[in-house]
Amino acid sequence: MRSLTTALALGFAVYFAARAIWWIVQPTAPWLMVAAIALYLAATLTAVLAGASDSVRMPLVPALLALFTSIAVPILVSVSLAPPVRSAPFATWYIGATGLLAVVCIVRRRPLFGWATLTVLTISACFYMGVGRAFTLGLVGSITWVVVAQLLVIFWHRAVRDTERLADIQRAVSAWHATQLVRQRERRVRAQRALAIAGPVLTRTVAANGALTEHEKLEARISEGTLRDELRGPSLMSDAVRQAITDARLRGTRVTVFDEGGLDGLDESRLNEIRDELASVLADARSNRVIIRAGRDDVVAVTVVGRAAGGSHDDDAVDLWHEIRRVAE
Structure with a gap:
């Protein structure tokens, strides 16, 4: 499951980066666009892979890098393009890309950084593109991703907690059952021993009428x-x-x-x-x-x-x- 989610995150990151490179209008400052793409890829790779083998929770430094990227990338992309071009399909790649970065933060148990990343993205997109265009050109999708990711993490955590609780109950029941089997075996052994001890005496007593x-x-x-x-x-x-x-x-x-x-x-x-x-x-x-x-x-x-x-x-x-x-x- 972890390998699948990692592959999906990296795949989407590469998709957004490729979409950014495929510009149809020459940016006024191409190096700023390239810097934004490089920063985004570095931040996403770090957020997805850093410390993943040790813990699901993302380390603090990659989380801070993700938040910084959510601030810097919209600025770099918007500054590198002329105002009329900022709503072009290739120019809005950072909305989905930053939304993906927020999802990664939430999935890796850094919800505060995830929601902060989404908040910064919303403010930047509305500022450079206008509120109507920002929500029309992908901001709604990014918000939906983040909300769904947060709900899935909550439900997953509850499912894991319930599973662990059920496993503990099952172990307790198994231990109780084993204890009962041992006690039944002990009672059976004691009953057999009692019959072996008292049986002959009782038999003679009954046969002799107590005499x-x-x-x-x-x-x-x-x-x-x-x-x-x-x-x-x-x-x-x-x-x-x-x-x-x-x-x-x-x-x-x-x-x-x-x-x-x-x-x-x-x-x-x-x-x-x-x-x-x-x-x-x-x-x-x-x-x-x-x-x-x-x-x-x-x-x-x-x-x-x-x-x-x-x-x-x-x-x-x-x-x-x-x-x-x-x-x-």
Whole structure:
């Protein structure tokens, strides 16, 4: 699109320059006409190409050159011709040419310079040709070009803004959809794990009409605790941690797990290290009750507290305290 608009602008610029050279009446000062053509071509080439590879917005110096050209070219052309010839077809080339220069300024995000260029052109053409002739011989077309260019830039900007907004919404929807898929997958995995844990116990319970042996009751309590662990602390769980908690419960230890987001933001390798360390701590724990808590803390990721029942008033005494830091020491 940018290449097409650049080619169109340069093509029209060459057309207006060729129209200016094809004079049918000898100018009184030909060198002024040639100077006007050269200045116009230089200003147009600079306005179209300067900084175009880096940004759509035209640099300030080419914009100033375009404004200066809109002042100088009508003067040079008009002075180089006798008053009766100033309304000849070849003599009015600067009206369309300067209008094109104003369009380039607007398209390249310099609207103030574009409208200033058009204003200067209108004043110059009316002064040298008269108001009626100026509007009849091309000024209306130049004004129309500039207005249409300004409207197109406004609409284009809105379209780009709406497109970016729609793209952001689409990305947010895609991210939300991906999150939902992940959560569904996690819920499915948890449901399968819950069925694998509780299914056999429930099956035996139903088959035995609730009359379970002591060993089966112990398995049921362990299964219940395992299900609570999966719900309360899924990010803490690994095969080694699950096995260590199960072994602790078989020894008669009451294990409670709380996950309050202490592992959020950690990479998978550090999570595996924390889980391995937690499994090792639980394997050595001999407390009556063990509390595992992953609290929100900038330093400590997981705290393991072991309490042993003792004392005449059944007060709990802490006999295990272990902290696993978020960052490995």
